[in-house]
Amino acid sequence: MALDRRLNAYREDLAEKRLEGQVAACRFVTGEPARIVSPVSGLRPKPDPASGIDTEVLFGEEVTVFDRAEGWAWVKAASDGYVGYLPDAALAPPDASPTHHVVVPRTFLYPGADLRFPACAALSMGSRVAVVGEAETRGTRYFLVADGRAIVAGHCLPIGTYASNDYVAIATRFLETPYLWGGRSGFGIDCSGLVQLSLMMTGRSAPRDTDMQAAGLGVEIGRGDLKRGDLVFWKGHVAIMEDEKTLLHANGHTMTVAREDFEAAVKRIAWLYDVPTGYRRPVT
Incomplete structure (x- = not known):
């Protein structure tokens, strides 16, 4: 029985190392870690913008990168093991480990700790950020994240803690x-x-x-x-x-x-x- 390509990274030319002996490929690799830096990135079955998305990975989530070519990266999502292609520009090295996750449906990243600043990006629930400091402006508390931007502190919780069990x-x-x-x-x-x-x-x-x-x-x-x-x-x-x-x-x-x-x-x-x-x- 063929392995499910949604959860197993293999092509004729390349496959993930754990599949060696199970599939035929010219080369097997362990891949390298990367982190999503786009607010949301669609994961596609082919490296083609006209191809429909199978799923999405969120800001701060980690993936394993098996291949990069022509502006695309072939990856496997750490959260659920899903395999697909996304724009290489959506990735960065996993330098700072996330400390908090977003627990409201949507929120914003600002260039500094002030809600009057124009928002840099919108983030979804489940997105992950690396908090390196705090600030307060006109009574609103902000977390300062590793890339210098700010997010409303009340919209986040430490990773491993949750707003509800329901x-x-x-x-x-x-x-x-x-x-x-x-x-x-x-x-x-x-x-x-x-x-x-x-x-x-x-x-x-x-x-x-x-x-x-x-x-x-x-x-x-x-x-x-x-x-x-x-x-x-x-x-x-x-x-x-x-x-x-x-x-x-x-x-x-x-x-x-x-x-x-x-x-x-x-x-x-x-x-x-x-x-x-x-x-x-x-x-x-």
Whole structure:
């Protein structure tokens, strides 16, 4: 059986070292670490800007770089092992290790500790920054980050600490966020990205894609057992139960993260994608 190329870096000319003996390639490499310095970078199956994104990596997240060519880097994301291509300009050496992560849906980086300064960049929940100092301006506290910019301190927590243990509550903070195929940020998100990012912000890991989540995230349950936090799967889609009667999902129907009556959603989706294929409960 062929290895899943989403999680295994291999081509005819090059493959990651751990796959030696499992795949055929001219050369095997361990790769080198790098960190994302773009606010959000799309990870694509081909080094082509016209190719759709499979997922996204966020500011401050680490990747392993296997190859660089013609402005593209072939990488593997440390957060979930996803493999793909992104612009080489989105990467920098991992000099300063992140100390804090963003715990609000969106925030800004400023050139200094003052909200009146023009913002340099917008960051999503889950982004990581290396804090090297603090400052206060007109009562607002800021963290100073390693590259000299500033971020509102109240929008961050130390890595390893979390604003909530309730991933459903975190998912609700993305309500009305635009739907984006392959999206995994507060600027645009897809159904499985919503599940993964919300769980990540409670300290739990999840596979990236719907089929991966349906195959092994948590434990299988029956439809009659559904409660808050359980997952409902269709072919190519996943939704989060907010309670026994309501679900949350990033969906192409509203093109947003939205609430929907569970039974109404099952009926609406059935004509195109059939009935749900399974139900799972993430491990708490």
